[in-house]
Amino acid sequence: MTETVDAVQLDTGWKAAQGEPLLKVENLIKHFPVRGGMFGSKQHVRAVDGVSFEVRPGETLGLVGESGCGKSTTGRMLVRLLEPTSGKITFEGQDITHARRGQLQRLRSDMQIIFQDPYSSLNPRHTVGTIVGMPLKVNNINPPGGVKKRVQELLELVGLNPEHYNRFPHEFSGGQRQRIGIARSLALRPKIIVADEPVSALDVSIQAQVINLLRDLQRDLNLAFVFIAHDLAVVRHFSQRVAVMYLGKIVEIGPREQIYNRPAHPYTKALLSAVPDATRLGESVGRIRLQGDVPTPINPPSGCRFRTRCWKAQDICATQEPALSVKETGSLAACHFPENAVLIEN
Amino acid sequence: MSTANNPYLQVSNLRVKFETHDGTVKAVDGVTFSVEKGKTLGIVGESGSGKSVTSLAIMGLHNPKSTLLQGEILVDGRNVVGMPDDKLRLLRGRDMAMIFQDPLTALHPFYTIGRQLVEAYRVHHKVTKAVAKKRAIEMLDRVGIPQPQRRFGQYPHEFSGGMRQRAMIAMSLINDPNLLIADEPTTALDVTVQAQILDLLNDLQREFHSAVILITHDLGVVSQVADDVLVMYGGRVAEYGTAQQVMKLPQHPYTWGLLASMPSLRGDPEADLLPIKGNPPSLLNVPPGCVFHPRCRYAMLKGGPCDREVPELLQLRTVDEPGHTVACHLPERQRIETYQEEISSVGVAQ
Numbered sequence: 001m002t003e004t005v006d007a008v009q010l011d012t013g014w015k016a017a018q019g020e021p022l023l024k025v026e027n028l029i030k031h032f033p034v035r036g037g038m039f040g041s042k043q044h045v046r047a048v049d050g051v052s053f054e055v056r057p058g059e060t061l062g063l064v065g066e067s068g069c070g071k072s073t074t075g076r077m078l079v080r081l082l083e084p085t086s087g088k089i090t091f092e093g094q095d096i097t098h099a100r101r102g103q104l105q106r107l108r109s110d111m112q113i114i115f116q117d118p119y120s121s122l123n124p125r126h127t128v129g130t131i132v133g134m135p136l137k138v139n140n141i142n143p144p145g146g147v148k149k150r151v152q153e154l155l156e157l158v159g160l161n162p163e164h165y166n167r168f169p170h171e172f173s174g175g176q177r178q179r180i181g182i183a184r185s186l187a188l189r190p191k192i193i194v195a196d197e198p199v200s201a202l203d204v205s206i207q208a209q210v211i212n213l214l215r216d217l218q219r220d221l222n223l224a225f226v227f228i229a230h231d232l233a234v235v236r237h238f239s240q241r242v243a244v245m246y247l248g249k250i251v252e253i254g255p256r257e258q259i260y261n262r263p264a265h266p267y268t269k270a271l272l273s274a275v276p277d278a279t280r281l282g283e284s285v286g287r288i289r290l291q292g293d294v295p296t297p298i299n300p301p302s303g304c305r306f307r308t309r310c311w312k313a314q315d316i317c318a319t320q321e322p323a324l325s326v327k328e329t330g331s332l333a334a335c336h337f338p339e340n341a342v343l344i345e346n
Numbered sequence: 347m348s349t350a351n352n353p354y355l356q357v358s359n360l361r362v363k364f365e366t367h368d369g370t371v372k373a374v375d376g377v378t379f380s381v382e383k384g385k386t387l388g389i390v391g392e393s394g395s396g397k398s399v400t401s402l403a404i405m406g407l408h409n410p411k412s413t414l415l416q417g418e419i420l421v422d423g424r425n426v427v428g429m430p431d432d433k434l435r436l437l438r439g440r441d442m443a444m445i446f447q448d449p450l451t452a453l454h455p456f457y458t459i460g461r462q463l464v465e466a467y468r469v470h471h472k473v474t475k476a477v478a479k480k481r482a483i484e485m486l487d488r489v490g491i492p493q494p495q496r497r498f499g500q501y502p503h504e505f506s507g508g509m510r511q512r513a514m515i516a517m518s519l520i521n522d523p524n525l526l527i528a529d530e531p532t533t534a535l536d537v538t539v540q541a542q543i544l545d546l547l548n549d550l551q552r553e554f555h556s557a558v559i560l561i562t563h564d565l566g567v568v569s570q571v572a573d574d575v576l577v578m579y580g581g582r583v584a585e586y587g588t589a590q591q592v593m594k595l596p597q598h599p600y601t602w603g604l605l606a607s608m609p610s611l612r613g614d615p616e617a618d619l620l621p622i623k624g625n626p627p628s629l630l631n632v633p634p635g636c637v638f639h640p641r642c643r644y645a646m647l648k649g650g651p652c653d654r655e656v657p658e659l660l661q662l663r664t665v666d667e668p669g670h671t672v673a674c675h676l677p678e679r680q681r682i683e684t685y686q687e688e689i690s691s692v693g694v695a696q
């Protein structure tokens with residue numbers, strides 16, 4: 001069962017019968033030119049190197065992987081903060097890969113992004129009211145009852161006191177600032193939010209508050225999310241489907257249960273196995289320990305990019321790049337010698 | 347639990363206050379613990395709970411002009427509190443060393459890794475540069491840096507995050523210290539690299555038999571490496587015991603809050619997390635009574651003691667093994683029942 005198929009069409013977990021995807025990404029690529037090499041020759045950071053996935057309405061796709069694997073770059077291309085080098089992004093059936101002005105403006109209300117850092121993403125000189133109302137203002141939207149009323153509704157929605165409308169960001173804690181950022185992202189009633197490490201900077205007790213808030217919002221507003229995080233346990237709590245990235249590529253994608261309980265790709269298995277588990281005191285038997293660091297995305301390894309750290313690598317792994325294909329465990333994975341055992345029993 | 351009579355480190359009733367423009371910050375308010383050689387103490391708590399202030403006090407790194415230190419910190423029997431700077435400098439590096447969260451703040455950007463290692467060694471050892479270099483390369487090799495000869499001549503920016511942390515560990519261990527304090531050494535790293543570094547610290551500890559303090563906000567990290575666990579909140583000790591005791595039968599509502607807030611790789615992913623409400627306290631204006639009471643869902647207020655009396659850190663009585671201490675006014679029986687009925691089924695606790 002390792003026959004190669006069109007990853008997008010076979011992206012498991014849902015069928016065409018379940019309707020049009022909200023967002024469809026095909027073979028997305030972003031290469032950043034950098035100076036480097038021996039003679040200052042031009043080279044490229046292959047930050048995202050052929051990524052495909054779909055997100056349907058109201059669904060969360062989690063994007064995980066080690067630092068530098070291309071998660072944020074992917075997220076920024078989705079909301080068009082970065083111009084893709086090539087590939088195609090379709091939103092509600094429309095090609096938005098190179099959207100300009102009018103189309104982009106409509107897109108800005110349908111797709112929003114939330115960033116990791118609740119400190120630098122809010123203008124310190126603006127009041128909370130101004131910050132949260134800004135998207136309405138920029139887009140010349142006058143909601144029924146006025147901007148202030150709408151902003152106060154939004155503050156209430158994210159669990160902030162609407163009376164704090166006139167306060168400044170520095171008067172709020174980290175978790176509260178992240179709520180302000182979330183309120184702002186909801187101002188235009190988007191259909192999808194790209195959340196780039198939205199809780200990573202927060203303490204665990206505050207992080208749980210914000211995760212619960214995002215889950216409630218998703219349920220109540222039928223929001224779709226692309227949820228980027230390096231914390232696998234957080235992603236598990238927030239995503240119906242999960243894509244694992246390594247060096248600019250998706251190495252495995254599938255429904256949460258398959259990814260977490262029966263990972264097919266050795267890298268997915270290694271990542272999961274590295275998470276320290278508070279329920280397993282001092283246990284380290286059977287742990288997989290990856291050696292070394294991720295290689296540079298300027299010169300990724302030939303064949304399978306994971307082969308320099310993979311304990312299962314064979315000759316073919318260096319010569320032939322494995323394509324994403326359906327594996328026995330049910331997910332799509334890119335590996336010549338996939339895993340097929342149950343990792344976690346639930 | 348360090349029950350030995352002469353632990354390598356004994357901290358007793360430590361208080362650290364800072365004078366600031368806004369008033370006095372009570373960053374650490376009466377903290378007591380000890381660490382034996384060959385053991386690892388995990389200190390857990392959210393940001394601002396006083397973990398780093400405690401470790402800087404042990405290292406004698408606070409600015410004496412703006413800091414008020416009280417209590418006793420015995421390192422191998424010698425009190426660090428009030429110790430003159432020249433004596434402290436002899437202790438630091440040789441008897442005790444520290445690893446920071448961000449190795450870039452501790453490594454000098456303009457000097458090669460090798461030069462920094464050599465200097466760290468020569469401060470405490472009267473040896474030639476060649477001997478020190480040999481030792482430095484040995485250490486780089488020992489912490490798992492490939493091609494240590496070549497890496498010796500490189501600058502910190504030429505190292506990846508994980509390698510920098512390894513270099514930092516090599517530097518802190520080069521003088522074979524008896525006490526090693528690692529302040530969030532893996533917080534900035536990916537899980538795969540974190541796992542490597544934690545394994546490394548474990549191996550090195552077994553080899554060098556030092557006393558180790560590992561500071562973290564991650565209960566998962568603590569359960570993996572610590573022998574003893576100290577849970578801090580608002581500058582005070584909430585709970586203290588062996589890792590076994592604290593992780594298997596946590597007794598403080600704050601520890602419960604941490605556990606129930608943590609998403610896990612097991613259990614029902616659709617179940618809601620149970621966060622702690624509100625925010626950590628301002629240490630300029632510490633809440634009266636139990637410092638956790640404004641956020642505690644079990645607080646006994648309106649006539650109860652929680653917002654009036656500071657709870658003492660007391661031994662659990664109804665369990666066999668001694669050494670598990672908790673600072674909470676709730677009756678012990680009620681705490682044990684509450685944990686079993688309400689907490690052990692959510693978050694990572696399940």
Ligand SMILES: Nc1ncnc2c1ncn2[C@@H]1O[C@H](COP(=O)(O)OP(=O)(O)OP(=O)(O)O)[C@@H](O)[C@H]1O
Pocket residue numbers: 032033034045046047048065066067068069070071072073074230297
């Ligand atoms: N503007 C840029 N110019 C050159 N290289 C870049 C640029 N932006 C990103 N990169 C590189 O592209 C790769 C992917 O970066 P990206 O920020 O998407 O990673 P990430 O998965 O979000 O990592 P993290 O978990 O650290 O946030 C990295 O190697 C990064 O250094």
Ligand SMILES: Nc1ncnc2c1ncn2[C@@H]1O[C@H](COP(=O)(O)OP(=O)(O)O)[C@@H](O)[C@H]1O
Pocket residue numbers: 364366371372373391392393394395396397398399400629
């Ligand atoms: N030099 C200082 N001056 C004033 N306040 C300080 C200083 N250093 C730390 N604090 C305060 O002491 C408290 C505890 O800090 P810290 O020990 O760094 O917390 P953590 O547990 O996150 O390591 C915090 O409220 C912090 O703001």
Ligand code: SF4
Pocket residue numbers: 265266267304305306307308310311312313314317322334335336337338
């Ligand atoms: S293709 Fe080969 S190197 Fe790549 S993950 Fe699979 S076994 Fe490992």
Ligand code: SF4
Pocket residue numbers: 598599600636637638639640642643644645646652657673674675676
């Ligand atoms: S002393 Fe009271 S407020 Fe403090 S943790 Fe115990 S029950 Fe909660």
Ligand SMILES: [Mg+2]
Pocket residue numbers: 071072073196
């Ligand atoms: Mg990123």
Ligand SMILES: [Mg+2]
Pocket residue numbers: 397398399529
């Ligand atoms: Mg700290």
